[in-house]
Amino acid sequence: MAVKSILVTGGLGFIGSHTCVTLAQAGFRLAIVDNLSNAKRSVLDRIRALAQGEIDFHEADIRDRPALDRAIGRAAVDAVIHFAGLKAVGESVEKPLLYYDNNVGGTVTLMQAMAAAGVRRMVFSSSATVYGEPIRLPITEDHPLRPQSPYGQTKLIVEQMLADEARADDRFRYAALRYFNPIGAHPSGGLGEDPNGIPNNLLPFVSQVATGLRPAVRVFGQDYDTHDGTGVRDYIHVMDLAAGHLAALRFLEAANASVTVNLGTGNGYSVLDVIRAYERASGRPIPVDMSPRRPGDVASCYAAPALAAERLGWRAQFGIDEMCRDAWAWARKNSGS
Ligand SMILES: NC(=O)c1ccc[n+]([C@@H]2O[C@H](COP(=O)([O-])OP(=O)(O)OC[C@H]3O[C@@H](n4cnc5c(N)ncnc54)[C@H](O)[C@@H]3O)[C@@H](O)[C@H]2O)c1
Known part of the structure; x- marks a missing residue:
């Protein structure tokens, strides 16, 4: 049909x-x-x-x-x-x-x-x-x-x-x-994530630190069994x-x-990988505030994306640098900074 x-x-x-x-x-x-x-x-x-x-x-x-x-x-x-x-x-x-x-x-x-x-x-x-x-x-x-x-x-x-x-x-x-x-966000900077109140997710929080709305990103846990100790997603x-x-x-x-x-995407990035990528994208330092683990968080979680490729003919095209570039374009445009 x-x-x-x-x-x-x-x-x-x-x-x-x-x-x-x-x-x-x-x-x-x-x-x-x-x-x-x-x-x-x-x-x-x-x-x-x-x-x-x-x-x-x-x-x-x-x-x-x-x-x-x-x-x-x-x-x-x-x-x-x-x-x-x-x-x-x-x-x-x-x-x-x-x-x-x-x-x-x-x-x-x-x-x-x-x-x-x-x-x-x-x-x-x-x-x-x-x-x-x-x-x-x-x-x-x-x-x-x-x-x-x-x-x-x-x-x-x-x-x-x-x-x-x-x-x-x-x-x-x-x-x-x-x-x-x-x-990430629409590459035009005309559309993006705009949560009400204190963001629950990492990227909107990082964006608010980059634009000066908040002083530092709280990173929960640096002793996980991952390449740099922070959680991988x-x-x-x-x-x-x-x-x-x-x-x-x-x-x-x-x-x-x-x-x-x-x-x-099938790729795992740590919290610190994301923060470093955002620093590269924005050219601004992102201070971090290391905090203890949060209950319920796991060390690593990433997908096997092969079934979507096989059944839908779909694969992710963008990497972490493009995600941060577009998130930053949106954040900068909407914060006036
Ligand atoms: N963002 C994520 O990390 C994530 C991850 C996995 C799954 N999801 C799922 O994807 C969907 C979209 O997520 P999102 O990040 O865009 O969330 P979002 O909150 O930005 O979008 C959800 C939209 O649904 C509307 N809505 C909520 N309850 C409604 C209702 N009863 N009637 C009519 N409208 C209602 C909200 O106003 C909002 O515009 C959700 O179902 C979410 O659970 C999101």
Whole structure:
């Protein structure tokens, strides 16, 4: 089936907004549903300025079935890309019901609305957190699934719901994409990560130190069994992720199957590697403040990316220097420094 019109939930968020630009430029018509719980309305103007495609916006919650019915009906949707969700691991430990309601309950409502409208294609934002603590590296998709937080549980439950729905309705197809650590920004500097409050993730924090908003980056743990003692992760450029969604849509158009794949580069970089790369990109010193390990953090986590290459024909193109270059272009443009 030809997929032309896409409903994008959470399309004003970090990964969603970059993916919308890529999809609109590839000729898809988009309808975004976002409740603005972690995004600014102005992101819509940024997407439209970069993409110039047909992009509708509905300020709505995915738990609001009538609003979803309206959005799906008006756009004559062929497929859904489902980014909407809460994503802070620590908060999910404190407020598990909020996470189950939003991430699982919201997806149930979304899938019911899709079924009622006969929409049978979904690309879902899953996460490497479904694996829990790695027992072997690199992580292949058949690694045991043992999420360590309510957030990770919600991702695994949604993956299971998708598999169950595909078993129940053989016309339903999905791509569950397990992202590793998305960073970077649109190369134009016109779109990037803009979290509310104190950033949870490394790169926005480093950016805020580079622009002078914060004095130093707190590095949690320098005694891990890694090349420099700091934690190693698989950082992936957000534009590579965006391209991964395009590849997943093409897969769902062409293949008579569903797929669950890692989206990572396969390369592990330590916290200090990232900070040094950001210093090179920005030409500014990034002071670090060494702190003890954080409970729950693992030494190393990186993907085996081969299955995505085989099934989707997708591979990450960008390295850590490009990720930091683009993150810096965005940070500098938006901080006035
Ligand atoms: N950023 C990461 O490190 C990472 C890693 C793995 C997986 N993911 C997943 O990818 C998806 C996108 O992540 P992101 O980094 O772009 O996050 P984000 O918070 O920037 O984007 C999520 C968007 O969803 C919206 N939203 C949340 N709940 C909603 C609801 N009930 N109804 C409508 N809109 C809602 C938010 O306003 C936001 O714009 C999430 O599902 C996240 O769990 C992210």
